[in-house]
């Protein structure tokens with residue numbers, strides 16, 4: 858079985874209250890959801906637990922925004938993405954509807 862070596866990194870995340878954010882995203886694989894007009898990060902969580910893996914940069918695991926130009930079979934083909942406040946506190950700001 859193969860594992861994925863390269864998923865699009867979360868280059869920048871301005872959702873600093875997220876438990877995965879410590880000077881950037883450290884979640885191994887975020888999910889971007891399709892809820893209303895927002896391409897919101899469904900991995901966003903506020904918790905007293907510090908999330909993720911400190912020495913890795915977060916990456917996109919799956920994305921439900923099939924109408925985005927970067928979406929290919931529910932995965933993201935962008936070089937990298939940026940997350941920050943939009944319609945929700947943590948939207949994919951690289952989202953580009955076709």
Ligand code: SF4
Nearest residue numbers: 920925928933949952
């Ligand atoms: S750029 Fe598009 S395909 Fe990639 S995570 Fe954001 S909304 Fe999904």
